[in-house]
Amino acid sequence: xxxxxxAQTEISVVEKEDVTLDCVYETRDTTYYLxxxxxxxxxxxxxxxxxxxxxxxxxxxxxxxxxxxxxxxSFNFTIxxxxxxxxxxxxxxxxxxxxxxxxxxxxxxxxxxKP
Amino acid sequence: DAGVTQSPTHLIKTRGQQVTLxxxxxxxxxxxxxxxxxxxxxxxxxxxYYEEEERQRGNFPDRFSGHQFPNxxxxxxxxxxxxxxxxxxxCASSLRTVYNEQFFGPGTRLTVL
Numbered sequence: 001x002x003x004x005x006x007a008q009t010e011i012s013v014v015e016k017e018d019v020t021l022d023c024v025y026e027t028r029d030t031t032y033y034l035x036x037x038x039x040x041x042x043x044x045x046x047x048x049x050x051x052x053x054x055x056x057x058x059x060x061x062x063x064x065x066x067x068x069x070x071x072x073x074s075f076n077f078t079i080x081x082x083x084x085x086x087x088x089x090x091x092x093x094x095x096x097x098x099x100x101x102x103x104x105x106x107x108x109x110x111x112x113x114k115p
Numbered sequence: 116d117a118g119v120t121q122s123p124t125h126l127i128k129t130r131g132q133q134v135t136l137x138x139x140x141x142x143x144x145x146x147x148x149x150x151x152x153x154x155x156x157x158x159x160x161x162x163x164y165y166e167e168e169e170r171q172r173g174n175f176p177d178r179f180s181g182h183q184f185p186n187x188x189x190x191x192x193x194x195x196x197x198x199x200x201x202x203x204x205x206c207a208s209s210l211r212t213v214y215n216e217q218f219f220g221p222g223t224r225l226t227v228l
Contacts, residue, residue, distance in 0.1 A: 033215045043221060
């Protein structure tokens with residue numbers, strides 16, 4: 001079975017603090033993709049990043065960075081110097097090669113950034 | 116370049132009624148997937164359409180059905196509505212050959228009273 005777990009339900013930080021969102025996944029597929037999506041109050045899911053199972057290189061993009069570790073089945077997401085506009089629900093998702101097109105989402109982490 | 120569009124934005128129905136939600140994929144995309152997102156939960160996969168046929172289905176009852184038209188747009192139909200069907204329904208489009216790039220629409224908020 002495939003599963004995504006986001007243990008943090010809600011996180012509250014003060015603007016300019018760094019914040020890390022945790023994601024742990026389960027899959028038996030050897031090839032799979034991992035995603036992070038942002039969902040602002042408007043409801044639309046905004047794509048942030050995609051990583052395939054063969055690419056463990058971590059990346060920094062502006063204030064965002066990702067830490068993918070296959071050994072621990074984790075795909076964590078960090079926002080550096082958070083801003084009020086970062087307030088949203090963040091979802092981690094998994095797509096396995098055995099079930100192409102189907103995204104398995106975690107429960108989401110609500111991030112509140114206070115001024 | 117138009118993104119994924121969905122209609123209507125909001126909908127209120129009563130138990131037992133039927134509802135049809137519509138989705139137009141991003142230009143150039145041929146595959147449409149539907150997701151249900153209950154309040155406070157992550158989206159759950161309902162089904163996916165490609166070449167006008169249902170290709171994959173999640174764990175949803177037969178009350179949920181769909182259709183894809185020759186222009187790749189899609190409909191989601193839900194019969195005999197239950198209170199528990201109240202949710203945000205999201206449509207995502209992609210290219211069949213590039214399945215790992217799904218673009219989501221703004222969703223339809225369905226309230227069942």
